[in-house]
Amino acid sequence: MTVLVTGGCGYIGSHTCVELLELGYDVVVIDNLVNSKREVIDRITKIIGKEIIFYEGNVQDEKLLISIFNKHRIDVVIHFAGLKAVGESVKMPLEYYQNNLDSTLVLLSVMKECDVKKIIFSSSATVYGNAKIVPIKETSPVGGTTNPYGTTKLFVEHILQDLSIADPNFSIVILRYFNPIGAHKSGLIGDNPNGVPNNLMPYIVKVASKELEYLNIFGNDYPTKDGTGVRDYIHVVDLAIGHVKALEKVVKDKGVFIYNLGTGIGYSVFDIIEAFERENDIKILYKIKERRDGDVAICYADVTKAYEELGFKAKFGIKDMVRDSYNFYLKNRIEE
Numbered sequence: 303m304t305v306l307v308t309g310g311c312g313y314i315g316s317h318t319c320v321e322l323l324e325l326g327y328d329v330v331v332i333d334n335l336v337n338s339k340r341e342v343i344d345r346i347t348k349i350i351g352k353e354i355i356f357y358e359g360n361v362q363d364e365k366l367l368i369s370i371f372n373k374h375r376i377d378v379v380i381h382f383a384g385l386k387a388v389g390e391s392v393k394m395p396l397e398y399y400q401n402n403l404d405s406t407l408v409l410l411s412v413m414k415e416c417d418v419k420k421i422i423f424s425s426s427a428t429v430y431g432n433a434k435i436v437p438i439k440e441t442s443p444v445g446g447t448t449n450p451y452g453t454t455k456l457f458v459e460h461i462l463q464d465l466s467i468a469d470p471n472f473s474i475v476i477l478r479y480f481n482p483i484g485a486h487k488s489g490l491i492g493d494n495p496n497g498v499p500n501n502l503m504p505y506i507v508k509v510a511s512k513e514l515e516y517l518n519i520f521g522n523d524y525p526t527k528d529g530t531g532v533r534d535y536i537h538v539v540d541l542a543i544g545h546v547k548a549l550e551k552v553v554k555d556k557g558v559f560i561y562n563l564g565t566g567i568g569y570s571v572f573d574i575i576e577a578f579e580r581e582n583d584i585k586i587l588y589k590i591k592e593r594r595d596g597d598v599a600i601c602y603a604d605v606t607k608a609y610e611e612l613g614f615k616a617k618f619g620i621k622d623m624v625r626d627s628y629n630f631y632l633k634n635r636i637e638e
């Protein structure tokens with residue numbers, strides 16, 4: 303079976319390619335490298351020992367997509383390609399709507415034309431906005447997104463629902479990720495954001511490596527056990543395995559299926575700092591700052607549906623996540 307992975311050079315896409323190749327799927331990647339490097343393809347090959355077909359190009363390029371679908375007998379598409387920086391999306395809304403929506407619309411129309419009707423889409427827990435009840439179930443209300451990035455995810459979910467109504471032959475799985483962290487145990491692939499990171503784990507890694515002096519903790523007055531924000535962190539390899547499970551579903555059933563991918567466990571910022579310090583034997587300096595706009599106090603998943611319908615259960619714990627995040631930094635520091 304051949305899987306087209308859009309955005310396959312990125313953080314989650316590259317880990318998913320590894321899991322797919324390991325299980326014997328053929329993989330074709332399209333990525334315009336706007337937030338990744340070509341070298342990732344070589345690293346995936348190094349981990350798996352198998353060649354991977356790579357097209358450098360934009361998912362908005364209809365001609366290129368048609369040529370890929372004509373050349374390879376694609377069975378399923380996993381659509382990761384997109385811009386994902388929340389702060390940047392507030393400053394550049396048009397670029398975010400253009401990239402994330404247009405690429406999806408072009409992809410879906412080419413898929414329809416080429417009669418490939420199985421797709422897995424990367425959505426986010428951000429579509430739940432400020433959820434009133436945790437753990438968050440897939441049936442929780444969506445909306446109230448606080449930034450253009452989040453709104454693109456919501457819009458694409460609507461587009462997919464409408465497409466399924468119009469063409470019931472489509473099989474669509476929407477995966478709402480919680481907070482992916484960690485890296486492949488080889489240390490060859492991982493999260494490598496440009497510039498000063500927005501997200502907690504890459505920021506902690508930069509403090510550990512002395513590239514940044516201290517972590518800013520955004521608020522210690524939330525109604526949580528220690529006042530800091532609580533999130534559902536999931537190891538990126540678990541997340542990748544979740545996509546393989548979703549692939550089995552999308553091959554079998556028609557319609558739209560939505561799943562949370564998380565662990566179902568909430569950790570505070572202090573929990574993460576402590577686990578990182580303990581596991582890597584490094585002190586993380588921090589300062590308490592104002593709350594960050596748009597942050598919610600507590601967000602973690604109800605993971606029952608993914609377990610019952612996909613047989614997916616995350617197996618890595620917080621120790622693995624903080625260890626592998628730092629290991630990726632260490633391995634790459636040595637190589638660079």
Ligand code: NAD
Pocket residue numbers: 308309310311312313314315332333334335336337338359360361362381382383384385386401405424425426427479480481482
């Ligand atoms: P990433 O930026 O590492 O990977 C995305 C990849 O898509 C990059 O390699 C980028 O070069 C490519 N890309 C972007 N626009 C493209 C286009 N128009 N054509 C071709 N390639 C394009 O991000 P990631 O963390 O791997 O996230 C993957 C997907 O999951 C994204 O859609 C993201 O919004 C979503 N998601 C991520 C998180 C997270 O915390 N990382 C959480 C929820 C949802």
Ligand code: UD1
Pocket residue numbers: 388389426427428452480481482500501502503505517518519520521530531532533571594595596597
């Ligand atoms: C962020 C995005 C969300 C996206 C998710 C993917 C925002 C507002 N939301 O979610 O849309 O889907 O990433 O991973 O950006 N924190 C600090 N100091 C830091 C960074 C973070 O204290 O330097 C805290 C935050 O306040 C939060 C927790 O750490 O409580 C996690 O933050 P982060 O990693 O940015 O993820 P989310 O805010 O959950």
